[in-house]
Amino acid sequence: MPLVTMGPMLKRAQKERYGIAAFNMIDYNSVRSIVDGATALNAPIIVQVSTKTIRHWGFKPIASWVRQLAEDTAVPVALHLDHCSDLNIIKGCIDAGWTSVMFDGSSLPFAENVKKSKEAYDIATAAGVGLEAEIGAIGGVEDDKFVAEDKSILADFDECVAFCKEMPKLAVFAPAIGTAHGFYAGEPKIAYELLERITSVIDIPIALHGGTGLTEEQFHRCIGSGCAKVNISTMHKHRFVEGFLEVRKQKPKEAEPLPFIKGQYDAMLGDVRDMIRIFGSEGRAPHAAGQA
Numbered sequence: 001m002p003l004v005t006m007g008p009m010l011k012r013a014q015k016e017r018y019g020i021a022a023f024n025m026i027d028y029n030s031v032r033s034i035v036d037g038a039t040a041l042n043a044p045i046i047v048q049v050s051t052k053t054i055r056h057w058g059f060k061p062i063a064s065w066v067r068q069l070a071e072d073t074a075v076p077v078a079l080h081l082d083h084c085s086d087l088n089i090i091k092g093c094i095d096a097g098w099t100s101v102m103f104d105g106s107s108l109p110f111a112e113n114v115k116k117s118k119e120a121y122d123i124a125t126a127a128g129v130g131l132e133a134e135i136g137a138i139g140g141v142e143d144d145k146f147v148a149e150d151k152s153i154l155a156d157f158d159e160c161v162a163f164c165k166e167m168p169k170l171a172v173f174a175p176a177i178g179t180a181h182g183f184y185a186g187e188p189k190i191a192y193e194l195l196e197r198i199t200s201v202i203d204i205p206i207a208l209h210g211g212t213g214l215t216e217e218q219f220h221r222c223i224g225s226g227c228a229k230v231n232i233s234t235m236h237k238h239r240f241v242e243g244f245l246e247v248r249k250q251k252p253k254e255a256e257p258l259p260f261i262k263g264q265y266d267a268m269l270g271d272v273r274d275m276i277r278i279f280g281s282e283g284r285a286p287h288a289a290g291q292a
């Protein structure tokens with residue numbers, strides 16, 4: 001089917017308390033593993049792209065890979081731009097066919113973040129594209145930005161309320177709740193109470209950033225408290241590299257590239273399926289039996 005926007009699918013996921021996996025794609029092989037994993041389990045899926053990856057490949061190739069794979073499957077696929085603070089890249093994505101985008105103004109003072117996020121919100125909404133916006137500071141590395149895990153700042157509850165009031169049609173809201181990008185150095189301290197307080201008054205699906213390294217129990221608790229979009233980046237990147245190297249280990253003299261690409265694909269596909277099962281989105285694509 002054609003690419004979909006993520007707002008409606010996340011609303012339903014939040015209501016029915018399951019999570020939709022959002023994997024950060026790397027190349028065509030990676031997008032294939034993400035879409036094929038979702039297809040095999042009849043699950044909705046989000047393919048998200050970092051600005052760094054867009055700088056590497058360009059807007060058009062990425063949009064055409066994802067669009068083609070989406071059109072060839074019956075499960076809903078959204079193409080999303082991950083953390084971005086540059087409105088020109090956001091506009092470039094919208095022009096190239098992205099169905100949702102994230103504006104990350106979390107490093108700005110609150111008032112400035114509201115102002116800039118609102119600008120992105122107006123651009124995205126006018127184009128029929130969903131927007132994700134963030135407040136607080138999620139720890140770890142995201143593109144060129146680094147926030148030490150102990151320096152990450154939890155979102156302020158009153159600011160969350162004020163922020164979402166300005167943008168009631170946000171497709172997904174990303175308050176910092178103690179998770180971090182990359183691998184966790186210590187035990188993640190997730191602010192469940194804050195998350196529950198936010199979802200008790202704000203009627204917008206929540207994004208869980210820093211999914212790599214969380215336990216099944218942590219995923220379930222976050223999803224049960226209203227996180228509908230679950231981001232996985234680091235794990236996918238590592239599998240991309242390891243899947244390739246594993247083939248080299250088993251076939252030291254192999255010079256044909258396709259077995260390497262296959263090994264990489266299989267490794268990534270395994271993770272995609274595992275995560276979909278953990279998040280509870282298996283069988284949640286619209287055409288699943290008994291669903292409209």
Ligand SMILES: [Zn+2]
Pocket residue numbers: 083138142181209210231
């Ligand atoms: Zn993130």
